[in-house]
Amino acid sequence: MLLAELATLFRRLRVKVLLGVLAAIPAALALAVYLSGGPSSGRGPTFLDQVSHNGMFAALAGLTVAIPFFLPLVVAVVSGDAIAGEANLGTLRYLLTRPSGRTRLLATKAATVAVFCLAATVAVALGGLIAGVILFPIGKVVTLSGTTISLLEGIARTFAAAGIVAASLLGLASIGLFVSTLTDAPVGAMAATAGFAVLSAVLDNVPQTRAIHPWLFTHHWLAFGDLLRSPVRWTDIVADLRLQLGYIAVFATMAWARFSTKDVLA
Amino acid sequence: MPASRRARRLRWLVPVAVAAAISLLAFLPTLSSAATPDLPRITAEQLVAKVKQSNVQAFSGTFQLTSDLGIPNISSLQGAAQQGTGLNPVDFLSGTHTATIAVDGPDRQRVSMPGSLNEVDAFHDGSNAWLWQSDGHTVTHYILPADKPDANDASKPPEAPEPVRTPDDMAKKLLDQITPSTNVSVTTPDYVADKAVYELVLAPHSADSTIDHVGIAVDAHNGMPLEVTVVPKGQTKPAIDLGFTKIDYSKPGGSFSFTPPPGSTVTTKDLTKKGDHAGADAQKPEPINPAAGPLKMTHRVHGHHGEAMGPEMPMPTASGPESTKVVGDDWTQVIIASGVQLPVRGFGLREASTPVSGAWGSGRLLHTSLANVLFLSDGRIAAGFVNASALEAAVAHG
Numbered sequence: 036m037l038l039a040e041l042a043t044l045f046r047r048l049r050v051k052v053l054l055g056v057l058a059a060i061p062a063a064l065a066l067a068v069y070l071s072g073g074p075s076s077g078r079g080p081t082f083l084d085q086v087s088h089n090g091m092f093a094a095l096a097g098l099t100v101a102i103p104f105f106l107p108l109v110v111a112v113v114s115g116d117a118i119a120g121e122a123n124l125g126t127l128r129y130l131l132t133r134p135s136g137r138t139r140l141l142a143t144k145a146a147t148v149a150v151f152c153l154a155a156t157v158a159v160a161l162g163g164l165i166a167g168v169i170l171f172p173i174g175k176v177v178t179l180s181g182t183t184i185s186l187l188e189g190i191a192r193t194f195a196a197a198g199i200v201a202a203s204l205l206g207l208a209s210i211g212l213f214v215s216t217l218t219d220a221p222v223g224a225m226a227a228t229a230g231f232a233v234l235s236a237v238l239d240n241v242p243q244t245r246a247i248h249p250w251l252f253t254h255h256w257l258a259f260g261d262l263l264r265s266p267v268r269w270t271d272i273v274a275d276l277r278l279q280l281g282y283i284a285v286f287a288t289m290a291w292a293r294f295s296t297k298d299v300l301a
Numbered sequence: 302m303p304a305s306r307r308a309r310r311l312r313w314l315v316p317v318a319v320a321a322a323i324s325l326l327a328f329l330p331t332l333s334s335a336a337t338p339d340l341p342r343i344t345a346e347q348l349v350a351k352v353k354q355s356n357v358q359a360f361s362g363t364f365q366l367t368s369d370l371g372i373p374n375i376s377s378l379q380g381a382a383q384q385g386t387g388l389n390p391v392d393f394l395s396g397t398h399t400a401t402i403a404v405d406g407p408d409r410q411r412v413s414m415p416g417s418l419n420e421v422d423a424f425h426d427g428s429n430a431w432l433w434q435s436d437g438h439t440v441t442h443y444i445l446p447a448d449k450p451d452a453n454d455a456s457k458p459p460e461a462p463e464p465v466r467t468p469d470d471m472a473k474k475l476l477d478q479i480t481p482s483t484n485v486s487v488t489t490p491d492y493v494a495d496k497a498v499y500e501l502v503l504a505p506h507s508a509d510s511t512i513d514h515v516g517i518a519v520d521a522h523n524g525m526p527l528e529v530t531v532v533p534k535g536q537t538k539p540a541i542d543l544g545f546t547k548i549d550y551s552k553p554g555g556s557f558s559f560t561p562p563p564g565s566t567v568t569t570k571d572l573t574k575k576g577d578h579a580g581a582d583a584q585k586p587e588p589i590n591p592a593a594g595p596l597k598m599t600h601r602v603h604g605h606h607g608e609a610m611g612p613e614m615p616m617p618t619a620s621g622p623e624s625t626k627v628v629g630d631d632w633t634q635v636i637i638a639s640g641v642q643l644p645v646r647g648f649g650l651r652e653a654s655t656p657v658s659g660a661w662g663s664g665r666l667l668h669t670s671l672a673n674v675l676f677l678s679d680g681r682i683a684a685g686f687v688n689a690s691a692l693e694a695a696v697a698h699g
Contacts (some may be wrong), residue, residue, distance in 0.1 A: 045378040081418040084437065088564045099418065178560040179420040181440070240469065242395070260418040268415055281323045288316040296309035 036135060040147045044113070050132025050151070053109050058162025059157055060105065061097025064165040065090065076178070077253040081260070089174055090167025094193045095263065098156065098200055102256050107232035110204045115224035117144040122219040127299055128252060137295045139201035145212055145287060152204045156197040164190070174206055182265040187188065196259040203259070206282030207232055213290040216297060238295065249259050252282050338497035340490040340521050348487055348501050348519060356525030359387055359402040362494065362548035368541050370669035379532055392668075399546075404552035411557050422558040427571075431559035438565040446573045466635065482506055482631040493518045493527040494545040505632035509691035510534075533670040540671045557638060628695045635685035636697035657689070661697040 045049055068086045081099055085092040107114030120140075121127040129142055167173065184192070211228035218224050235253040239246045248254050255275030261268040343351075372559045400414040414421045422433040423567040424435055486505040499521055504514040511533050518528035528544025591599065626636040654665040664677035666689055673692045674684040683696050 040442060065307075081436075086565075175563070177438065177564065179415075179418070179435045181420075181435065181438075181559065181562055181565070182420055183562050245396075257417050261415070262416060282320045284323065285316050288319050289313075292312040292316055296312055 036139070037042040037143050037146055040143050041150060044147055044151060044198075045154070047113065051114065054154060056159045057101065057105065057109065057158040060101050061093045061159055061163025064096050064100060064168035065074075065170050067162065067171045068093075071163065085177070087171055089176060089189075090169075090171030091164060091173050091176060091189055093171075094160040094169035095162030095196065095260075097159045098196060099257070101159050102200055102203075103236065106159070106204060107201070107207055107253075108229055110148075110152055110208050111211055111228035111232060112225050113114065113217050114148045115226075115228045116207040116221045117127050117148055117212055117213040119218050119221040119224040122299070123221050124269045131299055136258070138291060141212075141216075141291055141294050145209070145290075148212060149201075149205060151207055153198065153201040155202040156204070157194070160193055160197040163195070170292055176211070178265045179260065179263050180265045186236050192262045196262045199259040199262065199272060200256075200273070202279055203252075205280040206286075209283045209286035210252075213286045213293065213298075216294040235264065249276070254278070254279060326652050336492075338490045338492060338521070340497055340499065341501065343487060344489050345485040345501060348379055348395060348499050349485075351499075351524035352501075352517075352519055352526060353524075355519075355526075357523055357525045357550060357553040358407075360525070360550050361553035362545050363399060364399045364545045365397060365399050366393065366541070366542065367397045367539075369538065370396055370540050370671055384400055395516045401558075405557065406552055409557040411555075422559070424557055426557040429558060430693065431561075432497070433559060433561075433565075434693070438562070440559070440562070440565050440567045442567055442569045444569065444571045488516075491518065493520075494548045496527060496548065497521045498527055507631075507633050509687045510632040512687050514691040516601065523550070531671060536670060546630045591696055628698065629685070629687075633685065633687050635683055635687060635692060637682045637683045637696065638682055639679075657693070659697070661693055666681070666692075 064083060066087055072289040080094045081092065083238060084097075086096055117126070121130060131137060133140075156221065169269065173186060175183045175184055175193075207228065210231050214227045214231075215221070215224040235251045239248055239251045239253050255271050255278060258271035258275045261270075261272055335674055398414065400412055402412045403412070404410045408425070408427050410423075410425045412423045420433075420435045422431075423430045424433075426445055427446075427447045428444055432441040432443075433439075433516045456647070482505060484506060486504075488500045488502055491500060497520075498518040501517040501519060502514050503517070506514055509654060513532045513534045513536070515531040516528075516532070516539075517526050519526050521624075527548065528542070530539035530544070531541040532539045625636060627633045628637060654667040655663060657666045657675070662677055664675050664681075667674040668689065672684060672686050673689050674682065675689075675692050675696060676682055677696065681696070683692055687694070687695070
């Protein structure tokens, strides 16, 4: 059932285009640095000024650029569509005629969205890596702490960072899944989910709401950069993962409470 | 799935229970930390002696600076200062900053300050010190003079770029300031960084002082100061809280020297050569963060109470003070610097300060819950841990 859902998801033109655009973000960044003929040191997003020294940094620069806006948007689209999209197409009824039950369907949808989160961040990392390797020299990687690690370890840490970013998006994805069970209009669910992401990001930037900052699901979204320190700093990454787990626990059970008792008319 | 109405309602209890469980887990540690350690009572004198005798040579840990100076429109100051890269002294005036430190004797230290997707590291190994800033990949390599002028200050090399001072450094200097102007007491024991501590409380007698009290938490076993808090009058929360959140007294491992990575910009400053610090700074090739100028003044004042909390940023050569003088003593000291050209307009100071005038002249007052800084229109700057009227009086007499 999960495999079937995954196949349906990734066969969609919309999803293919989204992943393509995600991969194009770091590639465009790398191309821009290449065409402008060098770094503007100390300006622009972190990691970008390193791209011309080491093409591998295009992947990290891509993650840094994509996480505040584009990645949450894409996750909102896919998670908001998860249930509401089926309801809108009138296919939810048929899915529920299968004997597997609503809870199982919801769990499958949730797993599909989670896999998509990972696919999305890996697309960014891969796009950056490929563009970086083509356009720039690659070599040993300088960490944020000023130490040097091997290229292989750098790439491994980059993909680990993509994994952390994917996990960081799960809180938002579970909110999207819940919203998706509330309505039959997928566009509404997508917009509401994206709205939550924007709201959380805005609150996180207002000093007056400092008390709730540690509770906002966007608060630790840049923690993935801590993987590029030596020694790796785990504090914020662990805090991020715990926070996401909390959001998943609350919103997934809310989605379950809603979906398992919902009147499915369409 | 035909569920009765009642069953539907019950299902919503699951997320509610989950949310309740999470908040319980989140707030439980705060409740359990309320316990106090069982320590024998000691006098303030004994505690001061304990600190003076303290001889912790090696440790590593994490410390945190939380400042809440109540500066209005601090974001305008921050925005202006962000034009520079790397260390931003204005950042230290609000929020929480974490750093890790490792110390192995007076000659080997390293401090690491992780920021959001950036990092500043300082290393000191014998006669070499390095400052690494991940923004722009810049390295400043200091070659230090071999003879240390002040053995007491050896834990901090004179020019080593150590942007946040350690609690023990701050407290030792504070204790040297204890004079009849201060009421010294010891409060109930507590825990800091999981160590049982005594807290020494220093309260100034002067009504003009903005400081209600300064608290120094001292490790009950080895006398090492672990936390310094400065509480202003009329507030219960400290305006400055610098303390360890984690500490380990074993000898730290790892390297204390730094190899500049390929592709980085290295500036070498040889401090063994003739010419004082100002001379060395004047040769600094990079543009200097303009916000460092006015802030240097407040840090100087802090320094008189042994509380310099910010980085010792170099003075912009163009606007150095012609002369400085100190009015008053102890807690009510006011520093007056004259001949300072301040780019007040461009750096958000206007938004953060208010216009004031009196028999002494006119200017703009930057009021914080702790320090007051007066920028006079005649180019003088007065600053101190005193209330605004005492500051104006000092200006009038000075």
